[in-house]
């Protein structure tokens with residue numbers, strides 16, 4: 001394996017580079033009989049695609065997905081689902097000066113060290129453009145989880161640089177290009193981003209993703225605990241530098257009496273654990289937070305070296321996101337959906353005939 005396949009029973013293999021002909025994926029292990037059309041995938045792809053706001057990259061890609069196989073008469077057949085998105089707006093000349101130099105904080109240097117050379121056009125395989133395929137595959141997982149089990153996945157922007165967002169109205173998240181759960185904060189986000197763009201700089205962000213109505217018992221201790229696999233899924237997204245489940249790093253200062261989620265027959269009293277106990281889903285909401293670093297492609301010159309190892313100043317050209325976190329919500333949702341569907345399949349394979357005598361406790365009172 002060389003790192004381009006995710007999952008064990010429900011698998012996604014992606015291929016493609018930012019400036020190549022196309023991006024593609026093979027989704028294997030999808031149960032048969034799921035009603036599926038290209039529109040189901042396009043909805044999420046349209047949320048992620050570039051060029052929809054002045055605060056994201058100005059590259060314009062329709063990200064029109066084609067389902068090549070695995071669906072017949074509107075339903076999945078249980079055979080591999082082939083997906084394709086053609087690249088249409090490559091501008092490779094912007095990368096002429098990147099061929100022999102390494103942008104600080106980008107994958108340029110490490111790709112060259114590992115492979116000896118790289119497709120430098122648009123970042124090649126290391127480009128966040130690759131995440132389009134995860135979103136397409138994740139939309140299949142989301143649909144199955146929702147249609148068959150009522151599991152709902154919802155993400156939102158919870159912080160952009162210094163601006164922390166309150167969760168005021170989750171129904172507004174997909175109606176604004178920031179994925180903000182606080183519509184009142186949009187003017188502040190707009191002016192922050194406008195100033196940042198003028199400086200030619202970039203900034204980090206935090207995304208929260210929730211999964212509701214997950215049944216207890218998903219996850220495979222000890223190495224494939226659900227939280228461990230969620231962390232792997234999230235860290236595999238470009239620019240992600242941190243993952244927290246539930247209270248995350250806040251647990252450091254908590255006492256056991258504060259942190260524990262007490263259980264009553266009517267429901268759990270709190271959810272500090274973020275829906276995972278002992279590496280298994282508890283039936284409470286799964287709560288994941290991820291930290292995305294500031295985009296490395298910025299127009300402020302920075303010190304680096306060329307391929308000969310000589311000192312140079314790098315100036316990045318091209319069309320880039322000043323905050324990759326702005327478009328990361330659908331990507332994080334997709335990766336959580338892919339992790340959950342894979343564990344659902346795995347749980348079904350081993351434990352379909354298990355009966356636990358204890359009733360399932362509601363997620364919360």
Ligand SMILES: C=C(O[C@@H]1CC(C(=O)O)=C[C@@H](OP(=O)(O)O)[C@H]1O)C(=O)O
Pocket residue numbers: 018049050057058059061090091094121122123126127128129130132238297318319320321
């Ligand atoms: C194209 C997308 O984002 C790209 C992500 C990206 C990078 O280095 O990650 C670099 C830019 O590519 P280009 O210079 O070719 O425009 C972004 O536009 C996308 O998300 O679909």
